[in-house]
Amino acid sequence: MSDDLETLRHSTAHVMAAAVLDLFPGTVIGIGPATDEGFYYDFAFQDRLLPEALPKIEARMHEIVKAATPFVKQEVPRTEAVALFERLHQPLKVELIEEKVTEPTARLYRTGDFVDLCLGPHVPNAGKLGAFRLLSIAGAYWKGSEKNQQLTRIYGTAFPTQAELDAHLTMLEEAAKRDHRKLGKELDLFLVDEMVGRGLPLLTPKGAAIRHQLEEFILRLERRQGYEHVKTPDIARLELYKVSGHLERYHDSMYAPSEMEDEEWQLRPMNCPHHIRVFQRKPSSFRDLPVRIAELGTVYRYEKSGEVSGLIRVRAFTINDAHIFCRPDQLNVEFERVIQLILQVYRAFGIKDFYFRLSLRDEVSNKWMGDPAIWQRAQDAAREALRASGHPFVEAPGEAAFYGPKLDVQIKDAIGREFSLSTNQIDFLLPERFGLEYVTSEQTMARPVMLHRAPIGAMERFMAYLIEHYGGAFPVWLAPVQVVFIPIADRHLEAVTKLAERFRDRDLRVEVDGKAERMQAKIRNAQLQKVPYMAVVGDKELEGGTLNIRRREGGDQVSVTVDQFLAQLEREAQLPL
RNA sequence: GCCGCCUUAGCUCAGCGGUAGAGCAAUGGUUUCGUAAACCAUCGGUCCGGGGUUCGAAUCCCCGAGGCGGCUCCA
Numbered sequence: 001m002s003d004d005l006e007t008l009r010h011s012t013a014h015v016m017a018a019a020v021l022d023l024f025p026g027t028v029i030g031i032g033p034a035t036d037e038g039f040y041y042d043f044a045f046q047d048r049l050l051p052e053a054l055p056k057i058e059a060r061m062h063e064i065v066k067a068a069t070p071f072v073k074q075e076v077p078r079t080e081a082v083a084l085f086e087r088l089h090q091p092l093k094v095e096l097i098e099e100k101v102t103e104p105t106a107r108l109y110r111t112g113d114f115v116d117l118c119l120g121p122h123v124p125n126a127g128k129l130g131a132f133r134l135l136s137i138a139g140a141y142w143k144g145s146e147k148n149q150q151l152t153r154i155y156g157t158a159f160p161t162q163a164e165l166d167a168h169l170t171m172l173e174e175a176a177k178r179d180h181r182k183l184g185k186e187l188d189l190f191l192v193d194e195m196v197g198r199g200l201p202l203l204t205p206k207g208a209a210i211r212h213q214l215e216e217f218i219l220r221l222e223r224r225q226g227y228e229h230v231k232t233p234d235i236a237r238l239e240l241y242k243v244s245g246h247l248e249r250y251h252d253s254m255y256a257p258s259e260m261e262d263e264e265w266q267l268r269p270m271n272c273p274h275h276i277r278v279f280q281r282k283p284s285s286f287r288d289l290p291v292r293i294a295e296l297g298t299v300y301r302y303e304k305s306g307e308v309s310g311l312i313r314v315r316a317f318t319i320n321d322a323h324i325f326c327r328p329d330q331l332n333v334e335f336e337r338v339i340q341l342i343l344q345v346y347r348a349f350g351i352k353d354f355y356f357r358l359s360l361r362d363e364v365s366n367k368w369m370g371d372p373a374i375w376q377r378a379q380d381a382a383r384e385a386l387r388a389s390g391h392p393f394v395e396a397p398g399e400a401a402f403y404g405p406k407l408d409v410q411i412k413d414a415i416g417r418e419f420s421l422s423t424n425q426i427d428f429l430l431p432e433r434f435g436l437e438y439v440t441s442e443q444t445m446a447r448p449v450m451l452h453r454a455p456i457g458a459m460e461r462f463m464a465y466l467i468e469h470y471g472g473a474f475p476v477w478l479a480p481v482q483v484v485f486i487p488i489a490d491r492h493l494e495a496v497t498k499l500a501e502r503f504r505d506r507d508l509r510v511e512v513d514g515k516a517e518r519m520q521a522k523i524r525n526a527q528l529q530k531v532p533y534m535a536v537v538g539d540k541e542l543e544g545g546t547l548n549i550r551r552r553e554g555g556d557q558v559s560v561t562v563d564q565f566l567a568q569l570e571r572e573a574q575l576p577l
Numbered sequence: 578g579c580c581g582c583c584u585u586a587g588c589u590c591a592g593c594g595g596u597a598g599a600g601c602a603a604u605g606g607u608u609u610c611g612u613a614a615a616c617c618a619u620c621g622g623u624c625c626g627g628g629g630u631u632c633g634a635a636u637c638c639c640c641g642a643g644g645c646g647g648c649u650c651c652a
Binding site for chain 1: 609614648650
């Protein structure tokens with residue numbers, strides 16, 4: 001976002017706050033910054049704010065714009081600023097001055113009667129605002145901490161011109177159509193059933209077809225890269241998580257253990273402990289390393305009820321997991337290989353809109369486990385491997401896992417929310433806690449380093465992303481239905497059914513639309529279901545042994561022989577390895 | 578979990594104190610059709626659940642569940 005746009009949006013937030021105070025005297029104001037998408041301002045209203053109020057607030061804002069009320073900068077002594085906001089009954093502003101303002105003076109901006117603690121800059125007067133729209137109301141904790149009171153946040157957006165605002169609003173509407181929850185229903189890919197439980201999505205036959213293709217793709221790719229796949233249970237003795245440290249540091253996200261025959265059993269929240277025990281089944285020599293143990297491992301995490309959403313955030317999900325056990329001298333190479341694998345996966349799906357985020361430890365939180373010096377080594381190793389990859393990345397202090405630094409790949413969903421897709425961690429801690437070791441060339445024992453990595457991340461979330469990425473129009477290799485056969489009249493149905501069998505025998509996913517409908521209606525249905533190919537068959541085709549192929553993308557239909565089409569489809573149905 | 582809004586047929590939605598509606602889907606029939614919706618008929622509802630107010634509640638109030646937006650958290 002340019003500085004000018006930020007100034008415009010921030011100024012719009014001020015005008016919104018001014019309008020709110022005009023309409024709802026006694027409202028306490030929080031903060032109101034610009035964001036990548038627009039702006040917001042947080043308020044403590046005396047009564048709850050109804051959505052119907054937004055147009056009224058907008059109307060009042062337009063009056064302020066029309067009056068071209070100037071923004072006036074003012075430097076006042078700190079004590080005077082405190083007194084001013086006390087007089088105005090704005091306790092949150094007083095709190096901010098006391099906490100944040102270290103200079104002897106505080107900077108204020110006035111817009112008419114409205115006065116705000118603010119560094120600026122602002123547009124010269126309210127007449128210089130562009131086009132704006134208030135969008136939604138939401139709750140938000142004061143200063144972002146759930147320990148604090150909850151304020152009411154009004155989100156809006158602003159642009160220099162009406163045309164840009166309109167384009168943005170149209171874009172939002174278009175994006176909402178790609179929402180995987182909407183497409184999941186329309187294309188019959190998955191459902192979340194109240195009786196089964198929230199956060200526990202059920203894949204339908206079509207959704208499962210996509211999932212199986214994804215699994216096939218990643219398993220084969222990993223096999224080529226020297227991973228060994230294992231299969232381990234979704235549950236373990238609680239003891240396992242006592243040793244790993246999950247019970248101590250991760251219990252908030254874990255389902256409660258269940259007790260049977262005087263033993264406690266834990267639904268697993270992570271796969272690493274199981275994989276570690278597989279690694280430990282036999283002694284390892286320095287020659288054996290790296291050992292790469294992989295599994296599509298399902299984990300169970302109790303996400304808070306307000307956090308679950310579609311396939312993006314669920315309570316049972318399958319991680320494209322692997323744990324690489326390597327010598328310290330192999331760490332950088334292995335980490336770089338992981339980065340390359342991620343890039344390869346993303347290329348296969350044409351995913352370009354992502355960035356790397358290196359999550360580090362901070363000094364504020366106390367959730368970190370293990371020796372800070374070891375952490376430092378892990379963080380340095382990650383940074384070094386990332387630099388070597390030549391890919392830009394951002395650092396995020398305080399975002400690491402409790403056992404080590406993380407490298408996440410960040411993406412945005414259809415409506416602009418950011419999520420981690422891939423996640424990877426360097427871990428010196430679990431090898432320590434489980435006492436992992438290998439025999440060195442000097443016949444001494446040494447501790448291996450562990451790398452957790454998941455290029456696809458959670459299969460569910462990745463699938464959600466793909467649904468939105470492709471807008472439901474999956475490439476042939478992923479499409480749940482690759483071809484719909486459309487007989488023109490009833491008399492063609494039997495022959496077409498036999499034809500479809502030939503495709504099914506070749507592992508192609510085809511359907512025959514035998515409904516009592518006109519061809520046009522069947523084409524429309526296939527089109528709405530975003531099936532890549534429609535094969536229309538009537539008298540002409542049956543006589544000539546051909547198919548009339550219509551593509552989902554439109555364009556001219558082509559007449560091809562059955563064998564030609566079979567060959568073409570088999571080619572397009574190949575995994576993108 | 579927290580703040581706010583929403584929940585009516587399989588789906589999308591109307592109705593908002595006075596006998597539950599539409600379109601699509603489904604089912605039956607007629608039509609047998611050449612590239613994005615043929616026609617007719619029929620079926621389909623604990624109006625999310627529970628409690629209350631009222632002569633009367635889908636509609637008003639309270640509690641709960643689920644969904645949505647956001648916050649917190651996160652793959």
